[in-house]
Amino acid sequence: MxxxxxxxxxxxxxxxxxxxxxxxxxxxxxxxxxxxxxxxxxxxxxxxxxxxxxxxxxxxxxxxxxxxxxxxxxxxxxxxxxxxxxxxxxxxxxxxxxxxxxxxxxxxxxxxxxxxxxxxxxxxxxxxxxxxxxxxxxxxxxxxxxxxxxxxxxxxxxxxxxxxRAAPSLPGHSRSDPVDVWRAYELAQKHYESDLQLFSTRMNLFLLVQSALVALTATLASQNVKEFDAKTVSAFGLLLASGWFVVAASSYVWIHTWRLQMIKLGLAAQEETGVSTSSAAFDRHTRRDLHIGSRAAKLPEVISWYVRPTLISCLLPLLFIAGWIYIGWLRL
CATH class of the missing domain: 3.40.50.450 (Rossmann fold)
Incomplete structure (x- = not known):
């Protein structure tokens, strides 16, 4: 140059x-x-x-x-x-x-x-x-x-x-302050990572409680306790799994909302400045190609295995719901 x-x-x-x-x-x-x-x-x-x-x-x-x-x-x-x-x-x-x-x-x-x-x-x-x-x-x-x-x-x-940059703004088009774009980019990243961390904490807690309930139900069944007691535990587990599904689904929506916002702001920064967004806010994560419509941009993204367990975790409560129905009302 x-x-x-x-x-x-x-x-x-x-x-x-x-x-x-x-x-x-x-x-x-x-x-x-x-x-x-x-x-x-x-x-x-x-x-x-x-x-x-x-x-x-x-x-x-x-x-x-x-x-x-x-x-x-x-x-x-x-x-x-x-x-x-x-x-x-x-x-x-x-x-x-x-x-x-x-x-x-x-x-x-x-x-x-x-x-x-x-x-x-x-x-x-x-x-x-x-x-x-x-x-x-x-x-x-x-x-x-x-x-x-x-x-x-x-x-x-x-x-x-x-x-x-030599290219002037078009009439009716206002250019964004790149520093403000970067601030918004970092804010979206913070929300994204905090939601991921919160989701992980909730998931671990729910799994722990659900596992304890499964163990309790198995114990009640093995000791031939009254059917009412086993159904009570199963009903509580079913209620908890249903609430877990609602929380997991809403968290999944918010996580992907912030993810798309990060991509949008990254593209905006790249378009406004001509400088590719690097992994400043993502030093501990990997990068991969993101395709949005017909455009492809090399942008930082939180390592991809975060997304897949989030999707799986939305389906995991459904498995517990089906399991509690089977244990409490079909099997016992």
Whole structure:
């Protein structure tokens, strides 16, 4: 890709950073290089050196805006070192040259770059930022606070791509803010996973209770207790299995509703920005092709075995219902 049409992402952060922040910065550089983005930084040590190392080792470009007049004061991983001789004023050049900004960690110098990004309207993503003035970062909707390097690169790439795409919007068609689309995408994912977790918990509980009732019924039958007692247990099991079926069916509907919403939002983000949605919110899951109508898109999806047991679990209560009817009224 020509440098003229590439995405320029500025990665800012302190020279003195924690080991975790340095690892995040290096991963950010590596992921940006894989997206063919050009990494901009302050050119010195700490976060700047880590992101440069990640980018160049992945075959990307790292451009450093140095505060002094000596190009050799830059870190050894820079592809291009620009000796501005402007001191801290080089922060303004760095931010102005970027399509989006990723801030990792915090320092007073980093705060100045964050302020410049806010002032100039650059898309801004923060990873492990400072918490000051009533949690400024988390309360400001223009600053996207994330936890991982992949989330940071995904959102920064989408936001910068949307800001720099040449194709104008058609009359009557309003373009969505890619960061808002991403927020909705993550919200749908959270609902999806929480519903899956809740369904799994309920399923385990129901199976435990049903198994206990089956064991109790078998015991009553083996001890030749009165028919009324066995029927009472069977009636309770039948009632519980019927309620289980209603809960399982409604949960199945909600789970697939959120799943379709995730797919819709993923396609919207891809269409708005031209950047394929990666597995930022799904690092621990696999990917597969999803076909919607005539369109096929490579989008992240929770591992497929979650869906099949959900469908089977909707039918499992029916088996228990049939079993209780047989045990309580046909067999006994």
């Amino acid at each position: 020509s440098a003229k049409f590439a995405t320029y992402i500025a990665v800012v952060g302190p020279s003195s950073a924690t080991h975790r922040e340095l690892r995040i910065a290096e991963e950010v550089g590596r992921l940006l290089a894989k997206r063919s983005a050009i990494v901009l930084c302050g050119g010195l040590g700490g976060i700047m050196e880590a992101v440069s190392r990640g980018a160049t080792q992945a075959g990307g470009l790292a451009l450093g805006f140095l505060p002094g007049v000596d190009r050799f004061e830059g870190n050894p991983y820079l592809t291009i070192a620009l000796a501005t001789g402007m001191g801290e004023l080089r922060n303004a050049m760095l931010i102005r040259a970027a399509d989006a900004v990723i801030a990792i960690g915090g320092s007073w110098g980093t705060m100045s770059e964050v302020s410049l990004a806010m002032r100039t309207g650059k898309p801004l993503v923060a990873v492990r930022p400072w918490r000051i003035s009533g949690n400024l970062f988390h309360s400001n909707r223009r600053i996207r606070v994330v936890r991982s390097a992949r989330q940071a690169t995904d959102i920064a790439s989408m936001a910068s791509s949307a800001a720099t």
